[in-house]
Amino acid sequence: MSTGGARPVDVPPGYVVGRWRVTGYLGSGSWGSVYSGEPVAETELPDGEPGQVALKFLPPSVGTPGRRALLAGVVERERRFSASADHPALIRTIAVETAVGGAADGATVLVMERAVGNVRQLLDGRPVPGAERMLAEVCSALAHMHGAGWIHGDVKPGNVLLLADGGARLADFGVTTELDGTHGYVPRLGSSDHLPPEWWSEQVGVEGVMLRPTADVWAFGVLAHQMLTGGRHPFAGATPHARAMNAQSYGHSGEGLLIDEGIAEPWRDVIRDCLAPDHASRAAFPARVVADRIDGLLADPGGLPRVRRCVRPVPAALVAVVTVVTVAAIAATSFALWPGSSDETPASPSSARAGSGTARGELRPGAAVPAQYRDAIRTAAHACPAPEVTPALIAGVLKEESGFDPDFADPATESYGIAGWTPQVFHAVAPPSADYMNPTDAIMAAGDYLCGLDEEFAKEHLPGDLAALTVAGYDTSTAAVAAARGVPAKAAAFTDSVLEDASEYGV
Incomplete structure (x- = not known):
């Protein structure tokens, strides 16, 4: 999430929407802007409602016809999912309001729980404290989503939010899609480090790319490996693109999965099953089955795996846990290949290889290209x-x-x-x-x-x-x-x- 530059929805401090008043700006993404908020002074909070919230403003439909149609679909999907998302480990949408007056007039506003950070901030080369419990919460949320007919589509460390009480919440429903039978469709988006091998070969149609619940299971396996090692990815490569290419190769050959030896064996088994090389193999391990296995590990004190320090830890980074709503809370996916986007880097869908293409070369200085x-x-x-x-x-x-x-x-x-x-x-x-x-x-x-x-x-x-x-x-x-x-x-x-x-x- 960017905290500078143009804001899709520019709202001044003091702006009131529903029962909440804007208190500050937190950041913007592709679809909207997020502000901190608090109840107006005369409001008496219902039991369980937080005093500090995040207000996610989705702009009124503007721009080209295609842009308007796409935005309308995002807003409607967010509305439907917010109405059905009832699980303690999903970031809670307290209310959905419509802004009235000013530059935000007509904007849809999601009033959400306020986070104090995200798991990505904690990946410093050491296992994330409390990783096993947080993974249990996230997997339970995924199982609930799948059971309710939804696919998350972008499970990753930045989308696991941390609340002040220490709880973990799965967030970012910008590419969440409803199941239509065994699969759904999404735009060709997502974080390349967390996409399954088969995703890259799916044909793009007018509805997008086919997505199945097993894609979430794969992404959860990568997430678990990262949290239990402090950031290590289970595939080799210095860049997200290189890792994605190695994951694709693994999907064909079954070779190349590198589960860190510092992870205790029961968790290695869970990760290995989540990262089965193809959809058919992974279908034997739905999120509910994985969640029950993790609950079993946590319920058995004698068998609870102790995650040791990584054999090859990455250099520790300064971690500042601040009160912030991350990109996960604004349901936006940005692409580093587009100028001005975030550092979430998608892999190109092509592998690095030698080829025999007819057309090669850089542009000639005198070529008739504007x-x-x-x-x-x-x-x-x-x-x-x-x-x-x-x-x-x-x-x-x-x-x-x-x-x-x-x-x-x-x-x-x-x-x-x-x-x-x-x-x-x-x-x-x-x-x-x-x-x-x-x-x-x-x-x-x-x-x-x-x-x-x-x-x-x-x-x-x-x-x-x-x-x-x-x-x-x-x-x-x-x-x-x-x-x-x-x-x-x-x-x-x-x-x-x-x-x-x-x-x-x-x-």
């Missing part, structure tokens, strides 16, 4: 380790989609902006705050989408040039390319033109 877009093109390409997705290739896509026109619009084909995005597909791929008519956002999303296509076609071992397949997938779909076992006829002209442009633009 100067104002070159930085975004380079950033988007360099965020993807796939050798086929180069600045020249991305520039070629932009040239053929719009002629580098940021105001391009073709309602007949539902193509808009510099990258020719279909709004529904864009919002399934890009962060919530992104706008398909904003050139930087559109270019970053194009690079990320091309990267995902490249990875998927590489795994399928489709015949032909991988760069050409990736461009064809951008123009049509992964299904069309897979069905054709190559570049579909309807995408041939577009693909050839992009590769020709890329050859001209690149060095």
Whole structure:
């Protein structure tokens, strides 16, 4: 959560909403702004209601039609989940209000429990004090959510809040989704360090990416390993992207899981089961079963595992537990690949490997690519380790989609902006705050989408040039390319033109 910069909803101290008065600003995320609050002086608090709260302001629907529709969906989902979230280990939404008057007029306001910190602040190389009890609380909350037909979708240390009484609360319901049978759908968001191997190969549709409860179980396994070691991830890698790639490899081979030897065996077994390499194997360990196992460990004093110090602890960091609502409480996921975002880094969906792409190279200084877009093109390409997705290739896509026109619009084909995005597909791929008519956002999303296509076609071992397949997938779909076992006829002209442009633009 950012504490500086523009605020999605700017509210002055003293602003009153419902029974609460704003007392200060805590921070903002992609969807809204969070303020500290207290009851107005004449209010008598009901039993059990806290005197200090967090007020999360979700703005009225503004912006592009796609943005308005997406925001409306987030607000409605938050309302429904807040009404059904009744568990002691879920951050409690005390009330849902509508702001009246001023700049916040019409904003939806969630009145929430106030936290004093989060688990991420405590990952200093030593096991988190009370980790076993907190993990039991979090897993019980997940089991309750799954039983009620919801998937959390973003379980991680920053989303486990700490209350003044020492209790742990699971928070951040920005990508929480309802189950429709065995799965739900979410935008292509989430924290790469906590996404299961199968997530990366799921096809993005207009509804988003398929998500199952076993994704939460996987994320809980990673969380448990981090809390019981003080921050160590169960997969090797110096960056979130590298760790995510190793997790993907583990999903195929079953090798590469590194459970720290400093964790006592009963907890190692729990983590190992949560991190089963595929959805089918993990389905044997639903959150309720895991929660009952952890409760059994805690109930048996003789068998309670004593978590020893990590064999290879990370350097201790200064931990300041302050009164703050973290990004978890504002239900927003930010992407480090987008300028100005938080330090929650998503992995690109492509693995680091050698390739044989046709289009390679940086942009030539004299290439006919507008100067104002070159930085975004380079950033988007360099965020993807796939050798086929180069600045020249991305520039070629932009040239053929719009002629580098940021105001391009073709309602007949539902193509808009510099990258020719279909709004529904864009919002399934890009962060919530992104706008398909904003050139930087559109270019970053194009690079990320091309990267995902490249990875998927590489795994399928489709015949032909991988760069050409990736461009064809951008123009049509992964299904069309897979069905054709190559570049579909309807995408041939577009693909050839992009590769020709890329050859001209690149060095």
